[in-house]
Amino acid sequence: APAIAQKAHRWRIQTLWQAGTVNQQAFERFCENVKAMTDGRLQITALASGAAVGQQETLDAVSRGLLDGHHPATVYWTGRNPAFGVIGDLNGAYDNPYQAQDYFENYGGLDLLKEIYKPFKIYPIGVAWWGMESIPVSRPVRGPEDLKGLKMRLPQGMSADIFAKFGVVAVNLPGTEVFSGLDRGVIEAADWGTLGMNAEIGLHEKAKWALFPGFHSMPVGDVSVNQDRWDALTPDLKAILTVGVRDFCRDMIQSVARQDAATAVALAEKKVELIAWTPEGRRKFRTTAEEVWQQYAQKNELCKKAVDGQVAYLKSRGLIG
Amino acid sequence: MNRFDRASAAFSDAIAWIYFIVFLITAYDVAARYIFNSPTVWGADLVIALAGIHYMLSGAGALQRGDHVRIDVIYNMLPARMKFLSDILSDLIIIMVLVALVWFGVAQALPSIHDFETTGTAWNAPTPMVMKIAIPVGAALMLAQALVNLARRLRGEVGPPAETADATSRPLD
Amino acid sequence: MSIEYGTLLIVTLMVALMVIGLPLAFVTAFTAGVFGFILFGTESFFLIVSRIFTLMNNYALISVPLFVLMGCILERSGLVEGMFKSLHLLVGRIPGGLAVATIVASTIMAAMVGVIGAEIVTLGLVCLPAMLRRGYDKRLVSGVICAGGSLGTMIPPSVVLIVYGLVAQVSIGKLFMAAIGPGLLLAGLYAAYTVFICWRRPELAPLPDARESAAPLSQRLAEMRQLIAPALLIAFVMTCFYTGIATPTEVGALGTLGALVILAVNGQFTFANLRHSVVQTGRTVAMVTWIFFGASALVGIYTLAGGTDFLRGEILDLGFSPLGTLLMMMGILIVLGCFIDWIGIALLTMPIFVPIIKSLGYDPVWFGILFCMNMQLSYLSPPFGPAAFYLKGVAPPEVSLSDIFAGVWPFILLQLVALGMVIALPEIAMWLPAHTQ
Ligand code: NA
Ligand code: NA
Numbered sequence: 001a002p003a004i005a006q007k008a009h010r011w012r013i014q015t016l017w018q019a020g021t022v023n024q025q026a027f028e029r030f031c032e033n034v035k036a037m038t039d040g041r042l043q044i045t046a047l048a049s050g051a052a053v054g055q056q057e058t059l060d061a062v063s064r065g066l067l068d069g070h071h072p073a074t075v076y077w078t079g080r081n082p083a084f085g086v087i088g089d090l091n092g093a094y095d096n097p098y099q100a101q102d103y104f105e106n107y108g109g110l111d112l113l114k115e116i117y118k119p120f121k122i123y124p125i126g127v128a129w130w131g132m133e134s135i136p137v138s139r140p141v142r143g144p145e146d147l148k149g150l151k152m153r154l155p156q157g158m159s160a161d162i163f164a165k166f167g168v169v170a171v172n173l174p175g176t177e178v179f180s181g182l183d184r185g186v187i188e189a190a191d192w193g194t195l196g197m198n199a200e201i202g203l204h205e206k207a208k209w210a211l212f213p214g215f216h217s218m219p220v221g222d223v224s225v226n227q228d229r230w231d232a233l234t235p236d237l238k239a240i241l242t243v244g245v246r247d248f249c250r251d252m253i254q255s256v257a258r259q260d261a262a263t264a265v266a267l268a269e270k271k272v273e274l275i276a277w278t279p280e281g282r283r284k285f286r287t288t289a290e291e292v293w294q295q296y297a298q299k300n301e302l303c304k305k306a307v308d309g310q311v312a313y314l315k316s317r318g319l320i321g
Numbered sequence: 322m323n324r325f326d327r328a329s330a331a332f333s334d335a336i337a338w339i340y341f342i343v344f345l346i347t348a349y350d351v352a353a354r355y356i357f358n359s360p361t362v363w364g365a366d367l368v369i370a371l372a373g374i375h376y377m378l379s380g381a382g383a384l385q386r387g388d389h390v391r392i393d394v395i396y397n398m399l400p401a402r403m404k405f406l407s408d409i410l411s412d413l414i415i416i417m418v419l420v421a422l423v424w425f426g427v428a429q430a431l432p433s434i435h436d437f438e439t440t441g442t443a444w445n446a447p448t449p450m451v452m453k454i455a456i457p458v459g460a461a462l463m464l465a466q467a468l469v470n471l472a473r474r475l476r477g478e479v480g481p482p483a484e485t486a487d488a489t490s491r492p493l494d
Numbered sequence: 495m496s497i498e499y500g501t502l503l504i505v506t507l508m509v510a511l512m513v514i515g516l517p518l519a520f521v522t523a524f525t526a527g528v529f530g531f532i533l534f535g536t537e538s539f540f541l542i543v544s545r546i547f548t549l550m551n552n553y554a555l556i557s558v559p560l561f562v563l564m565g566c567i568l569e570r571s572g573l574v575e576g577m578f579k580s581l582h583l584l585v586g587r588i589p590g591g592l593a594v595a596t597i598v599a600s601t602i603m604a605a606m607v608g609v610i611g612a613e614i615v616t617l618g619l620v621c622l623p624a625m626l627r628r629g630y631d632k633r634l635v636s637g638v639i640c641a642g643g644s645l646g647t648m649i650p651p652s653v654v655l656i657v658y659g660l661v662a663q664v665s666i667g668k669l670f671m672a673a674i675g676p677g678l679l680l681a682g683l684y685a686a687y688t689v690f691i692c693w694r695r696p697e698l699a700p701l702p703d704a705r706e707s708a709a710p711l712s713q714r715l716a717e718m719r720q721l722i723a724p725a726l727l728i729a730f731v732m733t734c735f736y737t738g739i740a741t742p743t744e745v746g747a748l749g750t751l752g753a754l755v756i757l758a759v760n761g762q763f764t765f766a767n768l769r770h771s772v773v774q775t776g777r778t779v780a781m782v783t784w785i786f787f788g789a790s791a792l793v794g795i796y797t798l799a800g801g802t803d804f805l806r807g808e809i810l811d812l813g814f815s816p817l818g819t820l821l822m823m824m825g826i827l828i829v830l831g832c833f834i835d836w837i838g839i840a841l842l843t844m845p846i847f848v849p850i851i852k853s854l855g856y857d858p859v860w861f862g863i864l865f866c867m868n869m870q871l872s873y874l875s876p877p878f879g880p881a882a883f884y885l886k887g888v889a890p891p892e893v894s895l896s897d898i899f900a901g902v903w904p905f906i907l908l909q910l911v912a913l914g915m916v917i918a919l920p921e922i923a924m925w926l927p928a929h930t931q
């Protein structure tokens with residue numbers, strides 16, 4: 001036993017998930033695993049979305065050390081540095097989370113995210129995905145050609161730019177209004193979450209079609225902590241956390257995929273049709289998206305790195321020409 | 322009512338027109354959607370920023386009129402001397418809170434100004450930065466008003482002017 | 495400091511600061527600062543500005559100023575005077591006819607206005623002198639106006655329900671549908687009680703003299719046209735809400751447009767009236783949002799310290815049955831309603847109550863209606879009864895605050911009866927949303 005008993009580290013990490021969701025439960029399992037693996041030397045309390053500070057305000061809170069860490073969607077910080085948006089969700093790029101994970105772990109994605117976070121004194125331990133997001137639609141959209149004139153809620157700049165190229169009418173609707181907006185015909189489609197998440201908040205009570213499997217968006221969720229708190233850890237704790245986040249990533253991908261599969265069955269019974277775009281349709285979307293990525297690459301040096309790195313990866317896997 | 326109070330009251334009444342603008346934009350946005358089938362990309366973001374800025378800037382006027390809701394059941398039963406001490410203590414607490422808001426409001430605004438923080442939406446305007454600047458500005462205006470109120474009280478004058486005694490011009494929640 | 499002592503500190507400090515008459519926004523903000531400083535140091539002050547910014551970004555919150563603006567414009571339009579006049583001709587002969595007309599007018603007004611103050615001030619200016627002039631009992635009249643005026647929270651649109659929907663993350667549209675049944679139930683109970691008491695004690699409400707009630711039929715019918723404008727505006731707002739034209743915030747703007755049309759039709763579209771409405775809106779919003787800011791800061795710090803989890807655990811550990819837990823929450827809301835304003839109550843209790851309600855298997859929409867009925871009660875219950883304060887503000891000097899509270903008591907009891915009915919028979923609230931979605 002160590003001669004000097006070490007004081008336990010107690011962290012509060014705020015996530016982007018509501019209490020009780022599949023995702024928040026996966027994060028709570030991660031916290032329990034860390035506690036067990038460190039024999040209680042590191043104890044993490046998971047705070048739900050908006051519990052301590054607003055969902056979009058954790059960057060400053062972690063940066064200042066008010067929160068020890070956060071698990072946000074990386075794209076939340078696009079307004080602070082557009083590179084967060086480019087690396088956090090390169091719209092239309094991937095087919096599944098394992099490709100993106102490959103890029104982050106083996107092709108420099110995580111190192112680049114560390115560089116982008118550095119001025120904020122925040123250290124990203126690792127990243128996780130909840131999977132390709134599905135689009136709930138209130139009229140059948142069987143391929144890119146059906147997108148014309150579709151009124152769609154699009155909160156992010158990059159996806160709005162890409163869909164605009166297909167003639168989509170972007171509606172900027174706050175998150176709280178998505179359900180009623182779909183209900184009332186204010187919008188015909190929404191960029192929200194995975195199939196399971198969309199069904200959970202009732203979007204498919206109104207939208208009788210779902211574009212599934214998804215193709216347009218697969219946001220990254222980083223697990224990051226205040227740099228000083230990270231530096232205060234011993235090497236073994238750092239290693240446990242790094243591997244722990246990697247397992248959290250696996251857990252969340254699989255939990256959400258399970259939820260999606262169950263939802264697909266339940267929706268079929270409710271006469272909600274799942275529309276899978278053809279490989280040609282998906283490729284068309286990706287090719288058009290690439291034009292927009294290149295515009296975003298011009299925004300700053302980090303944006304360029306994020307686009308170039310991912311384009312090189314996608315080429316190496318034959319996903320783009 | 323001294324010159325500072327008059328300016329404060331005039332300012333607070335003037336910025337209320339923000340809500341008429343908010344009304345116009347929101348109504349226009351609905352019309353744009355149904356009549357022209359092309360909703361604005363800026364409507365929601367702009368309305369949020371305008372209303373948010375008003376929330377902050379309106380605090381000083383409310384302090385000037387004594388509009389901030391308080392529970393005066395027990396206060397009204399206190400003897401005059403106790404009332405006076407309570408008022409002074411209230412003023413000091415209000416000043417402390419506002420000093421913290423100014424200080425940390427600046428701390429929140431500076432990084433946002435440095436990054437030229439934008440919404441990240443299709444419009445991508447720097448409204449978050451402007452709103453973050455409005456926090457310390459609004460708090461500073463309130464702080465100035467709170468100091469004026471305290472000075473007035475210490476000189477033995479009654480608190481905020483009783484100009485608004487007529488109930489029809491009182492806020493309605 | 496343990497969370498138990500922390501909670502005790504918060505409660506003690508808040509009570510002490512309220513006693514000295516510190517504005518509520520600063521009671522909560524200062525308590526948040528002290529508690530946060532002890533636990534987390536000066537960094538906790540950053541949480542306060544951070545939460546202010548989050549509220550500034552809340553789109554749905556903008557429906558509050560828009561509905562206030564709509565109400566203020568209607569108040570200037572002279573709509574209520576006309577409505578009251580024609581209703582008087584309709585029901586003048588029944589016992590307490592003017593009081594019943596007031597209740598009907600306030601119910602119609604409640605369907606257009608979501609803020610209590612605007613309703614009570616208007617009713618106080620229009621209906622109170624009319625009834626006092628005809629020898630009505632001042633206590634009865636005060637009670638009718640306060641209770642009827644507070645229907646503005648129950649009958650949609652309702653700012654209380656909008657805020658509940660935001661905090662509890664439930665559909666505002668569904669809440670509005672669910673509130674209609676209980677709202678009409680309350681209006682019915684008020685009217686039935688008024689007729690009954692005036693029939694048993696005619697001295698409370700003298701019948702109109704023969705001359706007044708002998709108006710020719712043609713004149714009576716002509717007066718009915720006063721009801722057309724309110725009927726159209728209500729139909730317009732309700733249609734926007736329920737057929738799917740716009741979001742609640744947008745409906746607020748469309749309703750304001752409708753109110754402006756009525757202002758113009760009634761020949762009141764002047765710069766002075768517009769300016770008055772706008773200024774009034776700005777002042778109301780300042781008051782409401784600053785209470786929000788303070789309460790939100792306190793809730794944030796308390797949650798960060800683990801307080802909400804602690805209280806949730808404590809309530810569940812009491813081992814009450816689900817119904818027992820629900821009744822206890824009702825009790826807490828009623829007691830808080832005697833002392834604090836509804837925004838403070840919503841922000842302090844909802845993060846604790848709503849997850850419990852969901853885990854007990856209750857419908858959060860139904861609970862929202864129960865919450866709203868409690869908040870309506872909080873407007874009436876002394877010592878902090880804002881409805882009474884508003885009425886006192888416009889009442890003639892011979893109507894004292896104690897007269898008003900004395901008149902309000904029977905209506906508080908009716909309120910509790912209605913609350914019990916909605917708890918026992920959730921269908922009163924839930925039938926409509928279940929049959930329209
Ligand atoms: Na209402
Ligand atoms: Na009360």
